[in-house]
Amino acid sequence: MTFSPNYVNSYAHFGIHETMLKDSVRTHTFRTAILDNPHLFRDKVVLDVGCGTGILSCFAARAGAARVYAVDCSHIVDQTRLIVRKNGLQDVITVIESRVEHLQLPEAVDIIVSEWMGYFLLDEFMLPSVLHARDNWLKPGGLMFPNKASVWLCGCDDAELRAEKLDFWHDVCGVDMSCMKSFSISEPAIEIVPDNHVTTTIHNVLSLDLQTCTTADLRFISPFQLRALRPNKLQAVLGYFCVSFTHGREPLQLNTGPMCDPTHWKQTIFFLDDTIPMDNNELLTGVIAVQQNKNNERDLDIALEYKFNGNMAIRCNLLRYRLR
Ligand code: SAH
Numbered sequence: 001m002t003f004s005p006n007y008v009n010s011y012a013h014f015g016i017h018e019t020m021l022k023d024s025v026r027t028h029t030f031r032t033a034i035l036d037n038p039h040l041f042r043d044k045v046v047l048d049v050g051c052g053t054g055i056l057s058c059f060a061a062r063a064g065a066a067r068v069y070a071v072d073c074s075h076i077v078d079q080t081r082l083i084v085r086k087n088g089l090q091d092v093i094t095v096i097e098s099r100v101e102h103l104q105l106p107e108a109v110d111i112i113v114s115e116w117m118g119y120f121l122l123d124e125f126m127l128p129s130v131l132h133a134r135d136n137w138l139k140p141g142g143l144m145f146p147n148k149a150s151v152w153l154c155g156c157d158d159a160e161l162r163a164e165k166l167d168f169w170h171d172v173c174g175v176d177m178s179c180m181k182s183f184s185i186s187e188p189a190i191e192i193v194p195d196n197h198v199t200t201t202i203h204n205v206l207s208l209d210l211q212t213c214t215t216a217d218l219r220f221i222s223p224f225q226l227r228a229l230r231p232n233k234l235q236a237v238l239g240y241f242c243v244s245f246t247h248g249r250e251p252l253q254l255n256t257g258p259m260c261d262p263t264h265w266k267q268t269i270f271f272l273d274d275t276i277p278m279d280n281n282e283l284l285t286g287v288i289a290v291q292q293n294k295n296n297e298r299d300l301d302i303a304l305e306y307k308f309n310g311n312m313a314i315r316c317n318l319l320r321y322r323l324r
Helices: 004-009 016-021 024-035 056-061 079-084 125-136 159-166 179-185
Strands: 045-048 067-072 093-097 109-114 138-145 146-155 187-193 199-208 218-226 232-243 252-255 267-278 285-291 299-308 315-323
Touching: 016 024, 024 056, 024 252, 045 056, 045 125, 056 067, 056 079, 056 093, 056 109, 067 079, 079 093, 093 267, 109 125, 125 138, 146 218, 159 187, 159 232, 159 267, 179 267, 199 232, 199 285, 232 285, 267 299, 267 315
Parallel strands: 045 067, 045 109, 067 093, 109 138
Antiparallel strands: 146 199, 146 232, 187 267, 199 218, 218 285, 232 252, 232 267, 285 299, 299 315
């Protein structure tokens, strides 16, 4: 996979790290997963894939790791080295500026920690780099932190959001830009949806065991079925992800769904062309297909096909989205 300079440069700037570190659900979940399990980390060799500012490496060192290799391809590592020194962890943590695919280490590792998730789990496509590191550097029986990931869909009725995102184009200070509406529909919106706008059951469309999955598993086609929990006007299908840490004493989950505390990943909203009035218990069935974009390897192509068989005649629709 080639790397666009824009991608690498974006992580050299402090702003993106500030956003991630201030996402307390994210950062605290990783901290608990590592610091609450010193029995797993004590005297172990750890690889932090995409260390950024080195926060996960510092947690691993404080949990008792013997050595931590902190690797990042971005120039942020100049700061990471200073952070490691400032915290007196330079004898444990070695900071390496490299793409993990080009990494040379003197030894194999017991544990890989990595925060690689993008919008809708797979956006940015960093997971293949983590799997490459696992296949090359993790000892047999070594542990992945996190070790499970899943993607979920549900239906959502949020008329205000639809008005703000789509109907807005009908009249922009008196200028009709309604052609922009279908254009903007093709890019999923990244917004926080309050849980009272979720109107259907949820459906799992991808489950990955990060100890064993392969890059081929990241291209998937999954059927889904969303049952209305009350009468509603369905505006969109909403996607979100969870990752789990189940090696420790207490299993831990980082859940980015609307029913949980918000994170910087928010939720991913796939607006439907038209609103669908659903009665209680009616079903929206469909298929979602997800793959890496062929021209820009950091982007995701997502197709949603759905059928609604309620009071109306069957409607069948194929919608295509691109997450950038
Ligand atoms: N671990 C840090 C940063 C996570 S963001 C934290 O939790 O705060 C992901 C980081 O991975 C970015 O800094 C990015 O530069 C780095 N990265 C992405 N792909 C990489 C690759 N193939 N090799 C090395 N670093 C990579």
